[in-house]
Amino acid sequence: MDYIKISLIGLIAVILYYLALQWSGLPQEEVKFEIIENENITLNEEVFKDSKDSLSALDTTPSQVVESGESIITEALSSRLFSLDNDVLRIEIDSLTGRYVAANLIPIKTEKGSDESLSIFGSRQIDPEEGCPVYLGAAQTSKGCVGNYFASSGFYSPGLGYLNPKFSSLEKMPLGDGGVIYILSGANEDLLFTRRVLMRPGQFSLEVEDIVGLKVGSEPTNVVPYARILRDGYRPPGRFLDFDSYTYLGPVFSTERDSFGKLDFSDLSENSFEEESLGGWLALAQRYFVSSWVPQQDERHKYQARKVSSGAYSIALTSQNRLLLDTEPASYKNTLYVGPKISENLNALHPDLGLVVDYGFLWWLSEPIHKLMAWGFSFLGNWGLAILFATIVLKAILWPLSAAGYRSAAKMRAVAPEMSELQQKYANDKQKLGQEMMAFYKKKGVSPLGGCLPMLLQMPFFLAFYWVLLDMVELRHAPFMFWITDLSSYDPFFVLPILNAGLMYYSQKMMPVTPSNDPTQQQMQSAMKFMPLMIAAMFSIFPAGFVLYFTVQSLITVIQQALSFRKAGISLKSV
Numbered sequence: 001m002d003y004i005k006i007s008l009i010g011l012i013a014v015i016l017y018y019l020a021l022q023w024s025g026l027p028q029e030e031v032k033f034e035i036i037e038n039e040n041i042t043l044n045e046e047v048f049k050d051s052k053d054s055l056s057a058l059d060t061t062p063s064q065v066v067e068s069g070e071s072i073i074t075e076a077l078s079s080r081l082f083s084l085d086n087d088v089l090r091i092e093i094d095s096l097t098g099r100y101v102a103a104n105l106i107p108i109k110t111e112k113g114s115d116e117s118l119s120i121f122g123s124r125q126i127d128p129e130e131g132c133p134v135y136l137g138a139a140q141t142s143k144g145c146v147g148n149y150f151a152s153s154g155f156y157s158p159g160l161g162y163l164n165p166k167f168s169s170l171e172k173m174p175l176g177d178g179g180v181i182y183i184l185s186g187a188n189e190d191l192l193f194t195r196r197v198l199m200r201p202g203q204f205s206l207e208v209e210d211i212v213g214l215k216v217g218s219e220p221t222n223v224v225p226y227a228r229i230l231r232d233g234y235r236p237p238g239r240f241l242d243f244d245s246y247t248y249l250g251p252v253f254s255t256e257r258d259s260f261g262k263l264d265f266s267d268l269s270e271n272s273f274e275e276e277s278l279g280g281w282l283a284l285a286q287r288y289f290v291s292s293w294v295p296q297q298d299e300r301h302k303y304q305a306r307k308v309s310s311g312a313y314s315i316a317l318t319s320q321n322r323l324l325l326d327t328e329p330a331s332y333k334n335t336l337y338v339g340p341k342i343s344e345n346l347n348a349l350h351p352d353l354g355l356v357v358d359y360g361f362l363w364w365l366s367e368p369i370h371k372l373m374a375w376g377f378s379f380l381g382n383w384g385l386a387i388l389f390a391t392i393v394l395k396a397i398l399w400p401l402s403a404a405g406y407r408s409a410a411k412m413r414a415v416a417p418e419m420s421e422l423q424q425k426y427a428n429d430k431q432k433l434g435q436e437m438m439a440f441y442k443k444k445g446v447s448p449l450g451g452c453l454p455m456l457l458q459m460p461f462f463l464a465f466y467w468v469l470l471d472m473v474e475l476r477h478a479p480f481m482f483w484i485t486d487l488s489s490y491d492p493f494f495v496l497p498i499l500n501a502g503l504m505y506y507s508q509k510m511m512p513v514t515p516s517n518d519p520t521q522q523q524m525q526s527a528m529k530f531m532p533l534m535i536a537a538m539f540s541i542f543p544a545g546f547v548l549y550f551t552v553q554s555l556i557t558v559i560q561q562a563l564s565f566r567k568a569g570i571s572l573k574s575v
Helices: 003-024 343-347 360-380 383-397 399-414 416-425 430-444 450-471 495-510 519-528 531-539 544-567
Strands: 073-076 081-085 089-094 100-109 117-119 122-125 145-157 167-174 180-188 191-199 205-214 221-232 250-254 273-278 281-285 289-295 300-307 312-318 322-324 330-340
Touching: 081 100, 081 191, 089 330, 100 330, 145 205, 145 289, 145 330, 205 221, 205 322, 221 281, 221 289, 221 330, 250 300, 250 312, 281 312, 330 343, 360 383, 360 450, 383 399, 383 544, 399 544, 416 430, 450 544, 495 531, 495 544, 531 544
Parallel strands: none
Antiparallel strands: 073 167, 081 089, 089 100, 100 117, 100 145, 122 145, 145 221, 167 180, 180 191, 191 205, 205 330, 221 312, 221 322, 250 281, 273 300, 281 289, 289 330, 300 312
16 A cells, blocks of 8 residues: 555645635624614623622822823813824724724734725625715614624613713823823713723723712612623625635633633524633634733633624623712723734733634644744844745754655665566465565565655644744735735735645655555556645645745755655656
8 A cells, every 4th residue: 555645645635624624714694783772782681690809990090190291181072983092003982882993003004005004893884885874883784784893891780781981071191101091081860980091102902990980969879890892793705815704703712711712603693602700801803803801810700702682792791790889989990902913912911812813723833833933033024034934944853853754765766666576476466465565665674654754744834834824913914025925815926836836746756656556546646646736726825925835845845855865876867
């Protein structure tokens, strides 16, 4: 049996399997929406019961703001939407509801070469030709508009629903380090609302403290602190050359029981999720970007995800019910992150938040590869060159093991004529042939499995590189050189897939072929000749960064094979 060919088929099968997993995506459903009036979306009230402990207030005293020497700026809100910003993030807040309805990532652009900043929150319109009016955070069914991707925090009343703060004034308190504390104030009937938002330069996160108090003489009432993200289940239709259409999109939770748990929108359509935990976090993840709430870690929280009546999906966390008195306001703090999936930034907020950069089951291998690439980029200044650097380093590390496999393959090719003679001599006696072949292998000191070693060694690195390059936001719109202007997109001229196919074909020609009179084996060997073309077809839709890695490693493999063959005295002209 040709073990080398079978190993190759296994490798291709694994590649196709994981590609199919990516292409499977999430089941699509047509999402229908209703107009959302007066914040009447409700969560399961069970989520607001039986929580423990209280939350402490955000420590932002006036002494922190005097270093800059700038006066506190106070202004009345002139419109329903207003913005808070630093140098990388602009957040728009609905003053009536307190929702975070738009998040512009200032340095990140929507398209390659565009000047328009990417917005994470907000509404989207499925059919722009219908021209239906939409309001951020709201949606309607009559003209095909969808929306409802926003974050919110504050307080909930089991009897009244989400409490609208009706913010009417804004104070800006500059810090000495360049940060700003924004203080929002408002009143709604007997309730007084304050929100303190700390934004630091260069960060895609907001430190948020929500405070609610009662007017003097008002009756005591119960409130529940919460933070949530609400999003419709719409996902763009899959397109042939668009990996964004196939990567994971949906809720993610981290709790004491599961540090990284995914929830498909399709599952939430049938069953809700609820779990209590000390600390933890929740997030809405997509390719390259994530929005997340990270609460105070020394408190217990109840996490929930469900499909709400509007057709959207709500992921929320809550804490202890508060008895609100006119002499004692209630407060609650969280950290909201809206930005790119960069592990270092996310892990600074929570040790497990960086897991949203999903490397699959080979994360233990993918993370060092990413760090190696990042180190290479630090002195090369080009992510394409960083990929080349990481590939060469890994091939050098694996060289001692790979060399043994290539030497074995060279020996097998050298004795191929003698093996063919044995095949012909015992063609009618398979049992005798097997005995003679085993004796022959022992006499010559060769093994048909030895040549499989290089491929087996490459397989986990192949998959690890795949996951790294698929979800690595640093490669988004990152140029390499010449015609490759975006490493996260496919090669526009398909040069790399074709070049890789040629290298794979030449490498395949070098591999020893075990002679066989078995028709099945012969058919298998004939089919293997078309594998480079099949791989080239698949790689035509892969991100150029990944195909660059595989092409370079294929080139190095061919060079290693050629050196091993020359050392074994085998002429390359015979290949």
